[in-house]
Amino acid sequence: MNNTVIKVLNKEHGKNVIEWFNAQGINTNGYSGNITEEDGNAAIYYGTVSGVFSNYTKDEVDKKKPKIITLPILEGGYLHLCNKMFKPGMRVQSVVGSDAVIDDTPFRYGHGDRVYANDGGICLYQPQNNTFATILEEFDMSTNEGRLLYAQKYYNIGTEIYNHTGQYRKIVGEPKRFGKGCIEAEAIDEYGSTGYFPDIYTEEKGWCKIIEKENNAKAEEKFDLTTDAGKLAYAAKHYPVGTRYISPEYSSKVYTVGEAIKGPQYWLGTGFYKNSIVANTGGDTQSGQFICYLGRWAEIVKEEEKMETQRLSRKGLKEIHSIACTAWKSTLEEWGNTNPLEDYIELTQEQVNNMFKACTATQLSIVSKYLTEDDGSVDVSNVTYDHNGALWGCKYLIRHNAFNSIKNSFWLNSDFNWEVKMNGDTPFLVPTKKKKL
Numbered sequence: 001m002n003n004t005v006i007k008v009l010n011k012e013h014g015k016n017v018i019e020w021f022n023a024q025g026i027n028t029n030g031y032s033g034n035i036t037e038e039d040g041n042a043a044i045y046y047g048t049v050s051g052v053f054s055n056y057t058k059d060e061v062d063k064k065k066p067k068i069i070t071l072p073i074l075e076g077g078y079l080h081l082c083n084k085m086f087k088p089g090m091r092v093q094s095v096v097g098s099d100a101v102i103d104d105t106p107f108r109y110g111h112g113d114r115v116y117a118n119d120g121g122i123c124l125y126q127p128q129n130n131t132f133a134t135i136l137e138e139f140d141m142s143t144n145e146g147r148l149l150y151a152q153k154y155y156n157i158g159t160e161i162y163n164h165t166g167q168y169r170k171i172v173g174e175p176k177r178f179g180k181g182c183i184e185a186e187a188i189d190e191y192g193s194t195g196y197f198p199d200i201y202t203e204e205k206g207w208c209k210i211i212e213k214e215n216n217a218k219a220e221e222k223f224d225l226t227t228d229a230g231k232l233a234y235a236a237k238h239y240p241v242g243t244r245y246i247s248p249e250y251s252s253k254v255y256t257v258g259e260a261i262k263g264p265q266y267w268l269g270t271g272f273y274k275n276s277i278v279a280n281t282g283g284d285t286q287s288g289q290f291i292c293y294l295g296r297w298a299e300i301v302k303e304e305e306k307m308e309t310q311r312l313s314r315k316g317l318k319e320i321h322s323i324a325c326t327a328w329k330s331t332l333e334e335w336g337n338t339n340p341l342e343d344y345i346e347l348t349q350e351q352v353n354n355m356f357k358a359c360t361a362t363q364l365s366i367v368s369k370y371l372t373e374d375d376g377s378v379d380v381s382n383v384t385y386d387h388n389g390a391l392w393g394c395k396y397l398i399r400h401n402a403f404n405s406i407k408n409s410f411w412l413n414s415d416f417n418w419e420v421k422m423n424g425d426t427p428f429l430v431p432t433k434k435k436k437l
Contacts, residue, residue, distance in 0.1 A: 005047030
């Protein structure tokens with residue numbers, strides 16, 4: 001085994017490299033294999049060079065040219081090796097995929113002699129590049145103490161879970177041991193009701209499922225929908241003024257929640273409709289449509305935001321490029337590579353606005369020939385009028401207030417900024433776009 005070295009990947013791998021050399025009768029001189037590639041060290045090649053066992057750098061290996069081998073399979077193969085290196089309760093960075101905690105299902109071989117844990121969910125070893133999973137944290141899951149430490153780490157206060165019967169719970173107390181081999185914690189349900197103590201872990205059923213935050217709409221906010229106050233609070237949160245929704249009573253109709261000037265914004269149904277919520281859609285009269293009909297909430301119509309763009313002809317691009325500074329020439333050339341088969345390129349309004357901001361007075365006269373800067377103006381050409389005022393795209397711009405004289409009061413929609421502009425001596429109140437934060 002003289003002039004043979006193995007590159008050590010991590011500390012667990014290093015232990016097995018030392019064990020393997022010892023099994024070959026090599027005196028490893030008390031080395032432990034703790035100098036590893038994972039830790040960013042240089043002398044990570046362990047083995048014998050000129051009869052001396054040590055750890056060597058890549059430069060030393062290149063100079064003395066020992067044989068570089070991968071860790072040979074021990075008795076029982078890599079499956080046996082992984083069973084020695086990895087234990088249930090360890091959180092590891094999988095060779096393929098993200099990090100996860102190893103459960104108590106048996107390790108097995110998979111495609112290409114890979115070794116898997118969690119019934120194929122974690123790749124512990126990949127022979128193609130002799131790579132092992134990286135151990136991130138370790139708990140002794142064979143003991144009650146280890147399982148409790150694990151629960152306190154991953155099922156701490158605020159964690160949201162499904163209990164063993166699939167019901168939602170949010171942990172509000174520290175996990176603790178209960179009975180033989182069980183761990184529990186105080187929790188509340190989705191309505192905020194207390195007095196629940198779900199089993200986080202049992203020997204028979206294992207661990208409860210943790211609800212991932214990004215897939216959990218309930219994580220944002222809780223409403224007690226068993227109470228009238230909770231329903232009204234939920235309506236105000238999820239169906240604000242301007243929300244367009246499909247009627248839960250008449251599925252073919254779309255309504256818009258209007259600003260209430262007279263009467264409440266939302267109110268409870270009565271009698272047969274006591275499990276329903278009505279939203280004001282009538283402005284200065286108490287009239288509206290169901291957003292919750294007999295317990296069934298309305299589906300919100302999601303408006304797709306259309307990106308404003310402008311087309312710049314190749315002729316315009318060439319002329320603007322001719323008077324641009326060096327930095328902008330590079331930007332224009334990059335933009336010019338888009339739409340290679342068309343006689344124009346398409347620019348976002350933001351790109352256009354940035355170009356205008358960078359222009360000198362001379363450049364501005366050229367750029368203005370082909371593009372238009374966004375001045376924040378709003379197109380009101382499609383405004384119609386009724387007895388309430390100006391109605392534009394299902395949104396009232398100005399509406400008389402029934403609590404005051406219709407001659408001296410009006411309401412402005414908060415979807416826009418409102419600016420006073422002059423035309424000679426005549427002032428105009430003009431809606432303009434709100435700037436995005």
